[in-house]
Amino acid sequence: MIISQQAKPDSQAAAGTAETKVVVGLEEIYVSCDPNVVLSCLGLGSCVAVSAYDAVARVGGMAHVVLPDDGGKDREGSPGKYANTGIPRLIEGMKEAGALKSRIAIKIAGGARIFGNVKEGSLLDIGFRNLAAVKQAISDNGLYLKNENTGGSHGRSLLLYVSSGLTMVTSAVKGKIEI
Amino acid sequence: MIQDVAKTDIDLGAWEELMKKGITNAISGLSQMVQKKITVDSVLISRIPAKEVIDLVGGPETLIVGIYLNFSGAANGHLMLAHRPEVAYALLGMILGEEPVKRNDISDYELSALSEMGNITGSFFLNAIADTLGITLYPSPPSVIIDMAGAIMGIALAEILQESDEVMVVDTVFTTDDQSAGGRFMIMPNESFVQLSQHYAR
Secondary structure (H helix, E strand, C coil), X not given: CEEECCCCCCCEECCCCCCEEEEXXXXXXXXXXXXXXXXXXXXXXXXXXXXXXECCCCEEEEEEXXXXXXXXXXXXXCXXXXXXXXXXXXXXXXXXXXXXXHHEEEEEEECCCCCCCCCCCCCCCHHHHHHHHHHHHHHHCCCEEEEEEECCCCCEEEEEECCCCCEEEEECCCEEEEC | CEXXXXXXXXXXXXXXXXXXXXXXHHHHXXXXXXXXXXXXXEEEEEEEEHHHHHHHCCCCCCEEEEEEEEEEECCCEEEEEEECHHHHHHHHHHHHCCCCCCCCCCCHHHHHHHHHHHHHHHHHHHHHXXXXXXXXXXXXXXXXXXXXXXXHHHHHHHHHHCCXXXXXXXXXXXXXXXXXXXXXXXXXXXXXXXXXXXXHCC
């Protein structure tokens, strides 16, 4: 879990602008109130990116969820790995950075079924299970799911601009869209 | 050539020996299929965070052609041939005897040729392992996918992360002798497979 107030010096700055792209890797959670930061989860397949944004406090956060449920163990290790532990931790981080829970809008992307030979909705369909668990955690935590770009069978990336709350999904097959 | 940067107390010598046997056989199968001599440039055997596994193929958004299969039986794990699209077309050219053309789509016929490449490489690898250990391993049918590397590898990584925080990866980079094509063959075993090698190998 990383909470950043300022741009991280080691992140990659786009040429000519002050924009700082922060890549939220597998199992990671990142919260920022730096308007130059663009949070991103890249190359999502079955993983689900959960973005959270408070438009008043201008605080943005993102979690890269890999699995649905920790089954009651491993809570200390990496909370961002699981939907049921990652989402409460993300919200905690948002609050620490000045966000109000009631103002937080959630957007999610990912949860695809990349391999055609996996039966839809089966135990092996991790994307489907991740999505179900993420939505369950959103509702359990009393959060507002504003939009989603999920399912299907292609990879995606999710970007959140902390300055404006602009949320974009890009994919190799469907180009770039705002959600 | 083994670049061993393992960080665990497991006897990686035994594991390394076993993997080398499998890789040698897999590359020999692939070489027979494309009718070219293939050189192994490097083999990396390492236990690394999941994020770094995706970095091996160029990062999560890199477009790759992934030929993926998993295996079950006495041990479980994931196998993948990962190529940049232009390399996949070059390999197809060798198999199908056609000149490679740079483009972004792929026909059913070509998909099935790439699947077969996964079948051959995967079963040659698994046969060598199974014979050495005296166990039975069952490969799944291969899936061929053109997409972001992160999306393709996510499934294998998710399954491994269910039982461990790091991923054992065996990453082989190869090129044909005439340098016309190269690619990588990745093995991502479940933890139980690594443990199994401790009892049998050597």
